[in-house]
Amino acid sequence: xxxxxxxxxxxxxxxxxxxxxxxxxxxxxxxxxxxxxxxxxxxxxxxxxxxxxxxxxxxxxxxxxxxxxxxxxxxxxxxxxxxxxxxxxxxxxxxxxxxxxxxxxxxxxxxxxxxxxxxxxxxxxxxxxxxxxxxxxxxxxxxxxxxxxxxxxxxxxxxxxxxxxxxxxxxxxxxxxxxxxxxxxxxxxxxxxxxxxxxxxxxxxxxxxxxxxxxxxxxxxxxxxxxxxxxxxxxxxxxxxxxxxxxxxxxxxxxxxxxxxxxxxxxxxxxxxxxxxxxxxxxxxxxxxxxxxxxxxxxxxxxxxxxxxxxxxxxxxxxxxxxxxxxxxxxxxxxxxxxxxxxxxxxxxxxxxxxxxxxxxxxxxxxxxxxxxxxxxxxxxxxxxxxxxxxxxxxxxxxxxxxxxxxxxxxxxxxxxxxxxxxxxxxxxxxxxxxxxxxxxxxxxxxxxxxxxxxxxxxxxxxxxxxxxxxxxxxxxxxxxxxxxxxxxxxxxxxxxxxxxxxxxxxxxxxxxxxxxxxxxxxxxxxxxxxxxxxxxxxxxxxxxxxxxxxxxxxxxxxxxxxxxxxxxxxxxxxxxxxxxxxxxxxxxxxxxxxxxxxxxxxxxxxxxxxxxxxxxxxxxxxxxxxxxxxxxxxxxxxxxx
Numbered sequence: 001x002x003x004x005x006x007x008x009x010x011x012x013x014x015x016x017x018x019x020x021x022x023x024x025x026x027x028x029x030x031x032x033x034x035x036x037x038x039x040x041x042x043x044x045x046x047x048x049x050x051x052x053x054x055x056x057x058x059x060x061x062x063x064x065x066x067x068x069x070x071x072x073x074x075x076x077x078x079x080x081x082x083x084x085x086x087x088x089x090x091x092x093x094x095x096x097x098x099x100x101x102x103x104x105x106x107x108x109x110x111x112x113x114x115x116x117x118x119x120x121x122x123x124x125x126x127x128x129x130x131x132x133x134x135x136x137x138x139x140x141x142x143x144x145x146x147x148x149x150x151x152x153x154x155x156x157x158x159x160x161x162x163x164x165x166x167x168x169x170x171x172x173x174x175x176x177x178x179x180x181x182x183x184x185x186x187x188x189x190x191x192x193x194x195x196x197x198x199x200x201x202x203x204x205x206x207x208x209x210x211x212x213x214x215x216x217x218x219x220x221x222x223x224x225x226x227x228x229x230x231x232x233x234x235x236x237x238x239x240x241x242x243x244x245x246x247x248x249x250x251x252x253x254x255x256x257x258x259x260x261x262x263x264x265x266x267x268x269x270x271x272x273x274x275x276x277x278x279x280x281x282x283x284x285x286x287x288x289x290x291x292x293x294x295x296x297x298x299x300x301x302x303x304x305x306x307x308x309x310x311x312x313x314x315x316x317x318x319x320x321x322x323x324x325x326x327x328x329x330x331x332x333x334x335x336x337x338x339x340x341x342x343x344x345x346x347x348x349x350x351x352x353x354x355x356x357x358x359x360x361x362x363x364x365x366x367x368x369x370x371x372x373x374x375x376x377x378x379x380x381x382x383x384x385x386x387x388x389x390x391x392x393x394x395x396x397x398x399x400x401x402x403x404x405x406x407x408x409x410x411x412x413x414x415x416x417x418x419x420x421x422x423x424x425x426x427x428x429x430x431x432x433x434x435x436x437x438x439x440x441x442x443x444x445x446x447x448x449x450x451x452x453x454x455x456x457x458x459x460x461x462x463x464x465x466x467x468x469x470x471x472x473x474x475x476x477x478x479x480x481x482x483x484x485x486x487x488x489x490x491x492x493x494x495x496x497x498x499x500x501x502x503x504x505x506x507x508x509x510x511x512x513x514x515x516x517x518x519x520x521x522x523x524x525x526x527x528x529x530x531x532x533x534x535x536x537x538x539x540x541x542x543x544x545x546x547x548x549x550x551x552x553x554x555x556x557x558x559x560x561x562x563x564x565x566x567x568x569x570x571x572x573x574x575x576x577x578x579x580x581x582x583x584x585x586x587x588x589x590x591x592x593x594x595x596x597x598x599x600x601x602x603x604x605x606x607x608x609x610x611x612x613x614x615x616x617x618x619x620x621x622x623x624x625x626x627x628x629x630x631x632x633x634x635x636x637x638x639x640x641x642x
Contacts, residue, residue: 034070034111034122038062041530042101045132055532056132057101064094069113072097077107078129101129133621134524134614137192142494142502153194157503159244159475162489164482165280171489171503172200172245183245185281191487191505191523200257200282201275206240218286221261221271228263239264244312244378256343257284258313258324268293268330270310274343288344292354308334308366316381318434325370328377333412336367371426371438376412378475383408390512394586394594406430409516410438413474420552421472424448425516441515441632449632451518454554455547456496457563457617468617469494488518496554511607512592517626520637524614530590531610539623540640542569548602549635558601565641595627605630618642
């Protein structure tokens with residue numbers, strides 16, 4: 001299945017919060033059980049002259065084990081281990097170790113039982129000391145329109161979907177720039193640099209010749225759409241475009257691509273189909289029709305109805321059940337259950353049963369509505385276990401008051417693609433039957449929480465550095481990588497007011513209230529990690545640039561969408577803006593921050609996460625702070641002025 005699997009990242013290493021380690025002693029005694037209670041999160045700053053090495057390079061490893069005789073040692077890597085306090089209750093020992101890093105790199109903690117010739121290894125834990133702040137990733141140059149398809153990097157990517165396979169990452173996207181008008185495939189080693197591979201479906205002939213001859217790659221889909229009254233062969237640039245694919249690994253060992261084709265852009269006459277391939281890059285061969293929407297309504301004449309548009313498919317799993325979320329600007333976001341063995345509809349509907357003549361009830365064809373807001377499109381759903389939730393006063397934070405929830409997060413995009421596109425999020429508790437009831441912090445649950453929208457790290461319109469712009473970002477995918485990094489992939493325009501679409505990736509995390517927030521910088525390999533409070537006021541002497549998304553239109557948003565650089569977070573937890581006291585901040589937990597601005601346009605409460613980031617405007621690694629307002633309507637972003 002598509003690798004969208006939750007894991008806890010601790011020091012850029014996957015370490016379950018409850019790892020069971022066993023071994024039998026040489027004399028046949030009962031096995032010792034060692035359970036990791038708290039894994040280390042070591043980060044090291046390799047920058048010359050840094051004053052933070054000793055602060056961020058030390059952490060604790062806490063384990064428990066039955067009986068006695070368990071020893072631990074670092075057997076390789078740039079880390080030393082010191083045994084700390086221990087306690088015993090009911091025959092179980094809880095042992096604390098202090099780990100100290102002297103450099104970045106992999107290290108191994110080995111647990112043993114017995115001594116001498118009877119010594120036996122219980123288990124080896126593999127960890128990594130991460131680079132504290134990302135180094136220059138040397139992003140590919142963003143060149144704009146006019147790049148040819150062959151050899152492209154991030155250009156001309158629209159509606160990206162990402163899958164991890166064969167030790168690499170692959171993105172599938174709409175090609176609305178031509179000349180292929182098919183699904184573009186790109187490859188990456190680390191989600192930073194991308195190279196064009198080709199098209200996923202061969203033989204999608206946009207001239208129409210193959211389809212008119214009955215030999216098109218998606219002939220069944222064409223035969224349905226061409227009968228639609230909205231099909232206009234003169235509008236080849238629209239009607240031949242395949243939209244918003246999603247790829248998952250199937251139970252049959254093949255890769256399954258879910259795609260969609262619409263009779264005309266802006267209409268509800270569309271089809272979702274399934275193709276399969278032996279290799280992740282294709283070629284993908286047509287398998288079956290999944291869904292067809294034909295309850296005609298023109299999008300732009302006030303005719304939006306309760307019925308969905310069969311486009312923008314995205315696969316997700318609830319337990320052993322497989323589902324497809326879909327929908328775009330009509331009737332909200334919907335979901336139908338699929339057969340995990342075949343990838344087709346679980347209800348068995350196919351072929352003519354999906355067409356108007358069959359008179360199949362809408363409730364059977366369309367499935368279940370997930371989000372009723374009609375302005376949301378491009379749904380993607382990712383599952384996260386043990387999401388930490390603290391609902392109390394940040395000043396009184398206590399780990400004992402934290403609860404943990406099994407959650408599903410849905411992201412979608414809202415408003416006009418060309419001008420004020422923005423990303424929204426919802427969350428839902430897990431359920432046994434697969435149903436998901438999505439909610440959000442925003443009082444208007446149909447709208448969702450604002451994850452991001454149009455803003456720029458430029459200070460004004462006269463500064464021409466377009467790759468600092470985040471303009472109309474959206475139609476994203478979420479993926480949790482095999483090493484536990486949570487990543488959003490999305491298309492973004494790099495110039496306010498227009499410009500080409502590019503593939504961007506950013507890491508994401510969760511506030512203390514369990515709300516999703518996004519790193520407001522391009523992903524550079526950083527790990528969302530434990531932060532030490534001194535970093536916040538030391539990395540850049542507490543000086544931060546800041547931008548806020550307070551409106552769908554950047555022109556009406558805070559400071560016209562541009563950043564300011566006059567915010568100081570002081571060591572005594574005050575916020576100064578423009579040299580004046582403007583509020584307070586509280587750091588709590590491993591990386592949570594609460595910002596209370598009491599003066600000025602940004603007056604309000606914000607809950608956020610402190611994360612490492614590569615700050616492009618400074619060409620240096622540092623800290624970023626990503627916040628969601630208490631009502632879920634606004635985002636506040638801070639970049640350290642490193």
